[in-house]
Structure formats: structure tokens, C-alpha cells
Amino acid sequence: MSATLLFTWGVMALLVLGSWLATRRIRPTLRPGRWQNFLEALVEVIRNQIREVTHQDPDRYLWFVGTLFLFIALSNLLAPVPGYLPPTASLSTTTALALCVFVAVPWVGIREVGLKAYLRQYLEPHPLMLPFNVIGEFSRTLALAVRLYGNLMSGAVIGAVLITLVPFFFPVVMQLLGLLTGFIQAYIFAILALVYIASGCRVQQERRARLRTQEESP
Amino acid sequence: MNAETLVAMVSIFTAGLTMGLGAIGPALGEGRAVAQALLAIAQQPDEANTITRTLFVGLAMVESTAIYCFVISMILLFANPYWDHFLSAGS
Numbered sequence: 001m002s003a004t005l006l007f008t009w010g011v012m013a014l015l016v017l018g019s020w021l022a023t024r025r026i027r028p029t030l031r032p033g034r035w036q037n038f039l040e041a042l043v044e045v046i047r048n049q050i051r052e053v054t055h056q057d058p059d060r061y062l063w064f065v066g067t068l069f070l071f072i073a074l075s076n077l078l079a080p081v082p083g084y085l086p087p088t089a090s091l092s093t094t095t096a097l098a099l100c101v102f103v104a105v106p107w108v109g110i111r112e113v114g115l116k117a118y119l120r121q122y123l124e125p126h127p128l129m130l131p132f133n134v135i136g137e138f139s140r141t142l143a144l145a146v147r148l149y150g151n152l153m154s155g156a157v158i159g160a161v162l163i164t165l166v167p168f169f170f171p172v173v174m175q176l177l178g179l180l181t182g183f184i185q186a187y188i189f190a191i192l193a194l195v196y197i198a199s200g201c202r203v204q205q206e207r208r209a210r211l212r213t214q215e216e217s218p
Numbered sequence: 219m220n221a222e223t224l225v226a227m228v229s230i231f232t233a234g235l236t237m238g239l240g241a242i243g244p245a246l247g248e249g250r251a252v253a254q255a256l257l258a259i260a261q262q263p264d265e266a267n268t269i270t271r272t273l274f275v276g277l278a279m280v281e282s283t284a285i286y287c288f289v290i291s292m293i294l295l296f297a298n299p300y301w302d303h304f305l306s307a308g309s
Contacts, residue, residue, distance in 0.1 A: 143282035150288050188278045
């Protein structure tokens with residue numbers, strides 16, 4: 001029973017409980033409650049971001065990217081709580097999250113454009129690029145995992161070191177900075193996951209669009 | 219000055235060197251990217267959202283080079299494959 005495991009379940013429980021409490025008595029009213037209002041705004045912001053990045057219906061990706069973002073953001077933003085270690089500061093957690101993205105990319109891609117078209121993307125822009133495309137698939141997953149882990153772990157370690165060296169004030173400033181970087185890292189993780197997934201479907205859509213314009217203008 | 223000490227010294231030294239040298243390039247690149255993004259936002263405040271988002275994604279990409287250096291230095295310090303070899307040889 002490690003701290004990572006404990007706090008991972010803690011963050012998940014917080015998310016589930018919060019959502020459940022907020023949506024327990026949900027109904028279309030003119031005056032939603034505070035929590036319902038907050039959640040609606042949050043979901044709307046995430047949907048807008050997804051829409052701007054992919055130019056597609058955001059609900060296709062909302063479940064995955066939104067969950068990633070909320071989980072990482074919450075686990076990072078709880079960092080100043082005494083005794084709490086962000087689960088994202090452990091390489092195991094970030095690797096698991098990155099592996100989810102690694103699996104989701106071909107899954108969604110094949111579901112959207114079909115197996116043949118998805119695999120053909122590895123031959124773009126030229127068949128010679130095939131090994132590099134495959135290596136890129138792995139290295140970006142590694143980078144995704146280590147980026148989050150490195151940022152969070154360095155924040156936690158620096159915080160711990162500073163607490164032992166200097167009194168109260170300076171560590172607090174560093175923690176505030178850590179909150180900012182933690183939030184940005186959550187954003188980056190979610191956006192990159194979205195970009196990877198969307199780029200797995202996009203090539204084909206662009207080709208379809210090109211064909212359609214050619215058909216329309218003989 | 220036995221083999222273990224030498225491995226430890228070289229590992230720690232190289233880890234520091236890797237991180238130091240590996241951070242220069244990404245730092246310069248990210249600095250330029252941020253400067254350009256600020257310039258772009260100053261010229262076109264309406265596009266701030268798109269610019270910021272693209273900037274973050276680009277920064278993350280640039281950052282990954284520094285992250286690879288970080289991984290190498292972490293491996294050298296905490297998961298050095300030569301440690302076990304020399305420890306088993308030494309005992």
C-alpha cells in the first residue's frame with residue numbers, strides 16, 4: 001500500500017463523489033445550484049477547447065480527454081495539502097496515463113477511419129519515414145509520461161528541500177509556482193493526448209474533404 | 219580508487235553534465251518561442267487563445283528534448299545498469 005496508490009484512489013473518490021453530489025438532483029432549471037453551475041462551466045470550457053483544437057464534435061473525445069484533464073489537474077492542485085503527495089509525481093501513474101493515450105490513439109483512429117487508412121498514415125509523407133513514424137509513436141508516449149512526472153516530482157522535491165533550508169515564506173512562493181506549473185502540465189497532457197488522437201483521424205478526413213471538393217467542382 | 223568509486227564519480231559527473239548541457243538548447247528555444255508568442259499576441263490580441271494554446275503545445279514538444287536528458291541523468295543516478303554489475307563483481 002503505497003502513498004501513490006492511496007492518493008490515486010483518494011483523488012478518484014473525490015472526483016466521483018463531487019460529480020455525484022453535484023448531479024444528484026440535476027434538473028433543467030433556470031437557477032442551477034452552485035456546484036452544478038461550476039461543473040457546467042468546467043465541462044463547457046473543456047468542450048470549447050476540444051472544439052477549437054479538433055474542429056469536430058467535442059463529445060467524441062470529451063469522455064477521455066476530459067477525464068485525463070480533471071484527474072491530473074485535481075491531483076496536481078491538491079499538492080499544497082499537508083501530507084499529500086501528488087500521485088502524478090510518481091512515474092508509475094504517469095506511465096499508466098500515457099499508456100492509456102498510447103492505446104487510445106490507434107483505437108480511436110481505427111474506429112474513425114478504418115484499419116487500412118489508419119495504418120497508411122505511417123507511410124505518410126513517404127514510405128521511407130515508416131520507422132521514424134513508429135519510433136515517434138513510442139518516444140512521444142515516453143515524453144508524455146516523463147514530462148508530467150519530471151515536472152511534478154521536481155516540484156515536490158524542491159518543496160521538500162526548501163522546507164528544510166529556509167523558513168516559512170519562500171517555500172510558499174515556490175508552492176504557488178508549483179500550482180501554476182501543475183495546472184499547465186495537466187492542460188498540456190490533455191491537449192497533447194487530444195492532438196495525438198485527433199491527428200490519428202485527421203489525415204483521412206482531409207483526404208475525404210479534398211475528394212469531395214474535387215467531385216463538386218468537375 | 220576502485221572500480222565502484224570510478225563508476226559512481228563518472229555517473230554523477232555525467233548526470234550533471236547531461237542535464238546542464240541538455241537544458242541549454244531547449245531553454246534558448248523555449249525563450250525564443252515565448253518571445254515570438256508575446257509579439258504575436260501584442261500584434262493580434264484577438265488570436266490570443268489560439269496562440270497561447272499552440273505555444274503550450276509547441277513548448278511541450280521542445281521540452282521533450284530536455285526531458286530525454288533528464289531521463290538519461292535519472293538513469294545514471296538511480297538505475298545505473300553498471301552499478302549492479304560492479305557491486306556483484308566487488309562482493
